[in-house]
């Protein structure tokens with residue numbers, strides 16, 4: 001997912017959510033920044049980071065990370081959280097993407113465009129520069145193809161002139177060449193940024209076949225036979241809650257009968 005409100009993201013990580021972050025270094029950076037920016041003293045921030053890691057990171061060993069945590073706390077004031085209101089996508093940008101006429105390439109290009117717009121605000125990048133990893137890119141775009149084919153899809157788009165390589169040869173970066181300022185058609189918020197591929201497909205299909213989860217707002221594919229209200233994750237939570245209520249009701253009925 002693309003993060004729009006980094007402060008909210010760090011807070012939910014702190015509260016034990018955001019299971020997608022696996023790297024201990026990322027965890028340490030977010031948690032220390034969160035604690036320092038919520039005005040904890042250096043000592044408190046250190047203790048609290050250790051407590052958090054013991055709770056939420058498997059086999060955490062304090063002695064191996066004490067310097068890393070202290071360094072992260074010292075560096076934290078230099079990295080305020082960014083908050084991006086929304087990402088806007090325009091008509092001409094969407095026209096260019098859909099003109100590729102190849103769903104995989106279209107989804108990848110749409111994700112790269114959104115990433116470039118997000119990084120302009122989060123990293124201060126200019127001229128469509130976008131930093132990416134091919135694994136994340138394909139994950140966000142919901143494209144599953146063998147590793148070699150992924151690079152090939154990108155290369156085909158580069159050949160058409162819609163993507164370019166930066167002058168300084170950096171294999172982790174591309175340049176999105178078609179960012180425009182005409183009529184805004186899509187305004188993406190945080191929940192849209194969790195499922196960029198579906199946002200694009202929903203637009204392309206004229207608003208058919210996709211829906212937002214009524215609990216968390218995440219986009220999902222609509223099934224053809226039965227209208228889904230919740231995403232898989234929320235469906236389980238709602239189902240458990242219903243079971244719990246049902247059991248409670250039964251228990252009450254039983255006690256009343258025994259009275």
Ligand SMILES: [Zn+2]
Nearest residue numbers: 213216231234
């Ligand atoms: Zn949901």
